[in-house]
Amino acid sequence: MQERNVDIAIIGAGSAGLGAWHAARQHTQSLVLIESGAFGTTCARVGCMPSKLLIAAADVAQQARDAEGFGVKVSGVTVNGPAVMERVKRERDRFVGSVISSMSRIEDEDRILGAAHFEDANTLVVGDHTRIHAKRIVIATGSRPTWPDFLNGAGDRLIINDDIFDWDDLPESVVVFGPGVIGLELGQALHHLGVRVRMFGVGGGIGPLGDPDLRKLADQEFNADFPLDPDANVLRVELEGEQVAVTFHCRDSDTEKTERFDYLLAATGRRPNVDRLELKRTGLALDERSIPRFDRLTMQCRFDDGSLAPIFIAGDANQDLPLLHEASDEGRIAGDNAGRYPDIRAGRRRTPLAVVFSDPQIASAGVSYAELKRRDESLASIAVGEVSFEDQGRASVMRQNRGKLRLYAEHGSGILLGAEMFGPRAEHLGHLLAWAIDQRLTVERLLEMPFYHPVVEEGLRTALRDLNVNLRRGPAITERCLECGPGA
Structure with a gap:
């Protein structure tokens, strides 16, 4: 196994990891960037950008349908699913290419591919090939989709947002679980592109809205567009041949209904990618979700005894504010402090x-x-x-x-x-x-x-x-x- 000694090791090459790299580089040339998957940020590959490409196509289709309200006659709206998805993938690949191109400034020997885990607070093992001894470490491992076990009844028809952007054509129908940001954006876009959509939630939440007046209004408006039950009583999710059968209580009655869909999109949340890092070997203080306790102004973690650790955590991995611009900011703060350690400084956080x-x-x-x-x-x-x-x-x-x-x-x-x-x-x-x-x-x-x-x-x-x-x-x-x- 190869042995490496560096000042700083950064785990994760997403928005937070790249931000940390560029900030830390101002202090030292002795650092490595570790990535377990494909290079290119979540935003570019399966997040912000491809979803907005799909939404842009959906907006055009919806505007064409609405044209008659302006006195403009549009003789039918036909959505060419293969053409929509071809553009989504083509432009998505261009965005990913730009991110990967920007990484050319990082020397090949400083980019290490493989899954990392801690051996102790200053030692990482990457795959079965490299052991890294680092004076400071930045955790920027991002997050991944998660869903309740009962949705597994959908079998191979259960998809996450990542899967949509590999489609070659649009399906006839999709049931969406989770009316959060991802579920609302993708579910409504698919509906406007002619896909039959039904959406279920738990607890009454709609997107990030907290104000009850706005929640009530959003509930009414979305339901005028497609069926959405933000506090649904779903009884069963089953795979029937090549379709997903969802049985639920109708919202406005006590009747039971079963509908069938081509796919079930699980948009029920994300979990931080820290569970495979062997964090218990570091001695870090962990919260009830097994996420390291950290100072959100410095990104620095603490040991169990309360002392400050030479470990920092940034981006979706800490689940504080899982947004791209926040991940980039946190990455820069973590990288800067890892670079200037032990001269730790509080970073300025943006208005939410x-x-x-x-x-x-x-x-x-x-x-x-x-x-x-x-x-x-x-x-x-x-x-x-x-x-x-x-x-x-x-x-x-x-x-x-x-x-x-x-x-x-x-x-x-x-x-x-x-x-x-x-x-x-x-x-x-x-x-x-x-x-x-x-x-x-x-x-x-x-x-x-x-x-x-x-x-x-x-x-x-x-x-x-x-x-x-x-x-x-x-x-x-x-x-x-x-x-x-x-x-x-």
Whole structure:
């Protein structure tokens, strides 16, 4: 077995691992990058990018169906499944190629292929070929899909999101378990591409929405598009020939129903890839999920005795904020601290921002509704403002006048704390709100900002005015721009 001695070993070559590599490289040339699977990030291969390619095709199909509402006659919409999937795979491969190309800056001898596990806190064994003695180690092993055992009744018809992007054609039907980000995006996209879709959830959750008003609205809107039960009573999942039979209680009655589908898409969550690392050999303190306990500002782990370890964890492996931009940030913080160890420094974390590319879109920024409730169950310290997009001027012009925006600000200071949205252009409004929250702007200051007419952002101004009236501070800005008409 080959023996290697390095300053830093990084386990995982995804977004977090690559971020850690580039940051650590500023401090030392003695480091290795270990990858157990194919090079190329989850985002490029089976995540963000291929899913958006599928969604883009679905959006075009849906817009064509909706054209008659604008007085534009489209004589039938035909989805060419093989052509859709050919473009998805072609463009996906291009994105993956770009990531792999960027890795050419890493010397071949510093890239080690194989599954790694700990022998002790400073020693890794990779496959059956290499033992690495590292002064510091960064865990950036990512995560993988997981699902409850009863879904295994679907046999070889059970798929995960990775499998979709290897299809050569679209199936006739798919049942989706899990109305989270992945389930909503892929399930609705498949539906808009002509695939028969039914979706089941547990506990009533829809995407990342925590605000009960928005959850209720999203439930109504999605069900107007395709059947979604966010708190389903599923009785059986069975494989019948080449189809999956799902038996469930109908949502609005006590009747039992069985439907059959070509595939069952399990989008029920992800688990961190730390279970095969033999972490118990490191002496690290582990939480109830067997994830190392760590400082989210430094990414540094601790030993069982409370002392700081020369081990860092970043990205989906720590399950803190499983988003690409957060993984990249965490990777850079972990890599920088591994490089400058023991001179550990706190990294600046971004204002939380999340987007679901559904229709309507979902976005959240800043402090979440769930966190606000955790801090103050009655929300007595928080003012809430909102706007419905049903009457909003630009949204109505585009025939996208569905959804609602809810804003949360602090009484007294008037500082905007957070926002949740289910509606048009949420990906853009979410960014504006995250930037405002990051700058700790007050509601009054935001109302001094320019708003063009007619734009969806005028809906944000309406919500800010409503929020300002509800704040326990003054003077309130309540006047309405009468000359601007609807949406002002």
